[in-house]
Amino acid sequence: MNRLIVLLKDAVDLSELKVDPTTRRILEGPKRRIGELDKRALEEALRIREKVGGEVCTLTVGDDRSKTALLEALAMGADKAYLVTTGTGAWVDALTTSILLRAAVGRLTPFDLILCGEMSLDSLSSQIGPRLAELLDLPLITYVKQLVIDSGRLRAVRDLEDADEVVQAELPAVVTVSREINEPRIPSLMSIMRAKTKPIITFDAASLDVPPEMVLEAQSIEIIGVEVPQVERKRVIVKGETIEESVEKLVHHLISEGVLEVR
Amino acid sequence: MTERGVMVYSEDKELELQLLGKGRELADRLSGPLSTVSLGHESIDAEELIRYGADQVLLFKDPGPDIHIETYRAVLLEAVKRVSPEVILIGSTRRGRELAPRISSALRTGYMAECIELEVDEKGDLLARRLVYGGSAMALERSRRRPHVATVPPRIFRRAEPSNRAGEVIEIMIEKPKPKTVVVERRMKSRGGEALESARVIVAAGRGFRSKEDLRLLEELAEVLGAEIGCTRPLAADSGWLNEWIGISGHKVKPKLYIACGISGTVQHLAGIRDSQVIVSINKDEGANIFQASDYGLVGDLYVILPVLTRTLRKLKGES
Ligand SMILES: Cc1cc2nc3c(=O)[nH]c(=O)nc-3n(C[C@H](O)[C@H](O)[C@H](O)COP(=O)(O)OP(=O)(O)OC[C@H]3O[C@@H](n4cnc5c(N)ncnc54)[C@H](O)[C@@H]3O)c2cc1C
Numbered sequence: 100m101n102r103l104i105v106l107l108k109d110a111v112d113l114s115e116l117k118v119d120p121t122t123r124r125i126l127e128g129p130k131r132r133i134g135e136l137d138k139r140a141l142e143e144a145l146r147i148r149e150k151v152g153g154e155v156c157t158l159t160v161g162d163d164r165s166k167t168a169l170l171e172a173l174a175m176g177a178d179k180a181y182l183v184t185t186g187t188g189a190w191v192d193a194l195t196t197s198i199l200l201r202a203a204v205g206r207l208t209p210f211d212l213i214l215c216g217e218m219s220l221d222s223l224s225s226q227i228g229p230r231l232a233e234l235l236d237l238p239l240i241t242y243v244k245q246l247v248i249d250s251g252r253l254r255a256v257r258d259l260e261d262a263d264e265v266v267q268a269e270l271p272a273v274v275t276v277s278r279e280i281n282e283p284r285i286p287s288l289m290s291i292m293r294a295k296t297k298p299i300i301t302f303d304a305a306s307l308d309v310p311p312e313m314v315l316e317a318q319s320i321e322i323i324g325v326e327v328p329q330v331e332r333k334r335v336i337v338k339g340e341t342i343e344e345s346v347e348k349l350v351h352h353l354i355s356e357g358v359l360e361v362r
Numbered sequence: 363m364t365e366r367g368v369m370v371y372s373e374d375k376e377l378e379l380q381l382l383g384k385g386r387e388l389a390d391r392l393s394g395p396l397s398t399v400s401l402g403h404e405s406i407d408a409e410e411l412i413r414y415g416a417d418q419v420l421l422f423k424d425p426g427p428d429i430h431i432e433t434y435r436a437v438l439l440e441a442v443k444r445v446s447p448e449v450i451l452i453g454s455t456r457r458g459r460e461l462a463p464r465i466s467s468a469l470r471t472g473y474m475a476e477c478i479e480l481e482v483d484e485k486g487d488l489l490a491r492r493l494v495y496g497g498s499a500m501a502l503e504r505s506r507r508r509p510h511v512a513t514v515p516p517r518i519f520r521r522a523e524p525s526n527r528a529g530e531v532i533e534i535m536i537e538k539p540k541p542k543t544v545v546v547e548r549r550m551k552s553r554g555g556e557a558l559e560s561a562r563v564i565v566a567a568g569r570g571f572r573s574k575e576d577l578r579l580l581e582e583l584a585e586v587l588g589a590e591i592g593c594t595r596p597l598a599a600d601s602g603w604l605n606e607w608i609g610i611s612g613h614k615v616k617p618k619l620y621i622a623c624g625i626s627g628t629v630q631h632l633a634g635i636r637d638s639q640v641i642v643s644i645n646k647d648e649g650a651n652i653f654q655a656s657d658y659g660l661v662g663d664l665y666v667i668l669p670v671l672t673r674t675l676r677k678l679k680g681e682s
Contacts, residue, residue: 111495113495113496113498113629116495116498116499125495125499192472193463193472193473194466194467194470194471194472194473194507197467220495220496220630221494221495221496222494223475223476223492223493223494223495223496223497223610224473224474224475224476225459225463225475226463226466226473226475227463229460229463229464229467230463230464230466230467232464233463233464233467233468234467237542238542238543239460239464239542239543240543241456241460242456244599254546258456258599259456259457260455260456260551260553261550261551261553262548262549262550262551263548263549263551264545264547264548264549265545265546265547265548265549266543266544266545266546267543267544267546268542268543268544269542272542272543277599278595278599279599279600317470318506319471319472319505319506319507320472320473320474320503320504320505320506321503321504321506322501322502322503323489323501323502323503323504324501324502325494325495325499325500325501325502326499326500326501326502327495327498327499327500328499328500328636330636330654330655332641332654332655332656332657333656333657333658334653334654334656334657334659335657335658335659336653336658336659336660336661337658337659337660338661342662342666342667342670343670343674345660345662345667346660346667346670346671346674347674349642349658349660349671350671350674350675350678352657352658353619353640353642353658356639356640356657358563358618358619358639358640359587359619359675360562360563360588
C-alpha cells in the first residue's frame with residue numbers, strides 16, 4: 100500500500116461559537132480543530148494502515164493557526180502532516196483550495212487513496228473531495244459509510260437518499276466519508292506528547308509552483324456576512340409537584356397556544 | 363451562442379420544476395433564456411418542462427436506464443457549452459451535490475451549496491443566503507465568477523404556473539464516458555419523509571430511547587395526537603430503527619407542534635425544526651441544549667413522562 104492522504108480542514112469548533120447579542124454576528128476567534136467528518140476520514144485511514152500498511156499523510160490548506168489541527172492529527176496517529184499556505188494570508192474559497200491541494204498532492208505521489216469528510220460542518224458546502232477528484236481525474240465515491248480495501252481495489256457502501264449503493268473502484272481513488280463510518284479514537288497522553296516530535300512540513304503556493312496571482316484570481320466566492328438568526332423561543336421549564344401535575348400544566352400551555360387539537 | 367441565460371437541472375423531477383420556477387425569475391432579470399437539461403429516460407417530457415417555464419430543453423436521448431454520474435457530468439458540460447449560461451442551478455440532492463462541485467471545477471468557477479435565497483445584483487453577480495456553522499448561522503455570499511453555480515434544496519422555491527408557451531428542444535449528443543466506478547449493488551430504501559414535511563404535529567425520538575421496541579411509547583403518543591414520527595440522525599443512520607431523520611442533512615419540518623423526546627439539541631438537528639410553531643422537549647438532563655431551543659421543556663425521564671402524557675391526552679379527548 101502506498102500513501103493514504105487525508106485532507107483536513109481546521110474547522111471552527113462549533114461548541115465554542117460566540118455570537119454578538121445585538122448584531123447577531125459571529126464573534127472572531129473561536130477555537131479551531133479538525134473538522135468532525137475529516138476526523139472520521141483520518142480514523143478510517145489509520146484503520147486501513149493497521150490492516151494493509153501504508154503511510155498516513157494529512158494535508159491542510161491554512162495558516163499557522165492550522166497547526167493545532169495538524170498536531171491533533173499527528174496525536175491520533177498520522178505519520179506526517181503537511182500545511183499548505185497561500186502565502187497571501189487571504190481567505191481562500193473552495194476552488195482555490197482544491198487547486199492548492201492538487202499541487203500539494205502532486206508532491207505526495209505515489210498515493211493510493213485520498214480521503215476527506217463529505218463536508219465541513221462550518222461551511223457545509225461539500226466540495227473538496229469532488230473538486231479534487233475532478234482535477235486529478237480520479238474515481239470518486241462520496242458519502243461512504245463503509246470501506247474495504249482489498250488487493251488494489253476499493254469497495255464502499257455509500258448512502259444516497261433513496262438507496263444504499265455498493266460501489267467498486269480501482270486505486271488510486273478519492274473517497275468522502277459520512278458520519279456513520281466509524282468512531283474516531285481519542286489519542287492517549289503518550290501519543291499527544293509524541294506528536295510534538297513529528298514534523299509538520301509546510302508548502303506555500305510558490306514552492307508548489309502555483310503563481311500567487313492564480314491564487315487570488317481564483318477567488319470566486321466572497322462571504323459578505325454571517326449572522327445568527329434570533330431564535331424567539333419561550334424557554335419555559337414546566338414544573339409541578341408530581342409528573343402528572345407537570346404534564347397537566349404542559350397540556351394547558353399547549354391548549355392556550357392553540358396547537359393541541361382536541362375536540 | 364446564447365448569452366446571460368440560466369440553466370437548471372435536477373434528477374429529481376419535482377425539484378427540477380421548482381428550479382424552473384426560480385430560474386424563470388432570474389432569467390427574466392438577466393433578460394436571458396431559461397434552459398433545462400433532460401436525460402431521455404426521465405419521467406417528465408420536454409413539452410412539460412417548457413410549460414413550466416423553460417425556453418430550451420437540452421435533451422440527451424436514450425442514455426440507458428442506469429446512467430452514471432460521469433454521464434450526467436458530461437451531458438451537463440456539453441449543455442453548458444451549447445448555451446453558455448450565466449447561472450447554473452442544480453437540485454440539492456446528494457447526487458446533485460456531487461455533480462455541482464465537479465462541473466464547477468471543470469468550468470474553473472465557484473459554487474454555493476444549498477442556497478435558500480438567490481438573487482442577481484446589478485453587476486450580474488449571484489447573491490445567495492445559505493446555512494453555515496452546522497446550521498446555526500446564515501451566510502450571505504456572492505459569486506463573482508461566471509458561470510455562477512448553486513445548488514438549491516427541495517421545497518425552497520415554488521414551481522411556476524404551467525402555461526402554453528413555446529420553447530425549443532435541442533438534442534445533444536455525447537460519447538458516454540467510461541465510468542471509473544462500478545455500482546455492484548443498489549439496495550433501495552423505503553421512503554416516507556414527505557409526510558414529515560407536511561405534518562401538523564410531529565413527535566420525535568432521539569438517543570434517549572434505549573431500544574427500537576421502546577419507540578412504542580412514542581407511537582402511542584403519536585396516535586392520540588394524530589402525529590407523524592420523526593427522529594435524530596443516529597436513530598436512522600446508525601441504528602436503522604427508522605428511515606428518515608430531521609435536521610440539516612435530513613428533512614426540514616414546520617409543524618404547529620414539535621415534541622422532542624430524548625434529543626440533546628445539536629445545531630444539526632435544530633436546523634431542521636426551527637420553523638416549528640411550538641417546540642416542546644422532554645429530556646432528563648436539565649442542561650441539555652434542546653431546552654434553549656424550546657418553548658416548553660419537561661426535565662425528566664421520557665420513560666416515565668411519555669406514558670403520563672399519553673394518558674392525560676387520551677383522557678382529555680375522551681372527556682370532551
Ligand atoms: C454532517 C453531519 C450532519 C448531521 N445531520 C444531522 C441531522 O440532520 N439531524 C440530526 O438529528 N443529527 C444530525 N447530525 C448528528 C448530530 O451531530 C448528533 O449526533 C445528533 O443530532 C444527536 O442525536 P440525539 O440528540 O438523538 O443524541 P444525543 O446527542 O446522544 O442525545 C440524547 C439525549 O437524550 C437524553 N436522554 C437520555 N436518556 C433519557 C431518558 N431516559 N429520558 C429523557 N432524556 C434522555 C440525554 O440527556 C441526551 O440529551 C449530523 C452530524 C453530522 C456530522
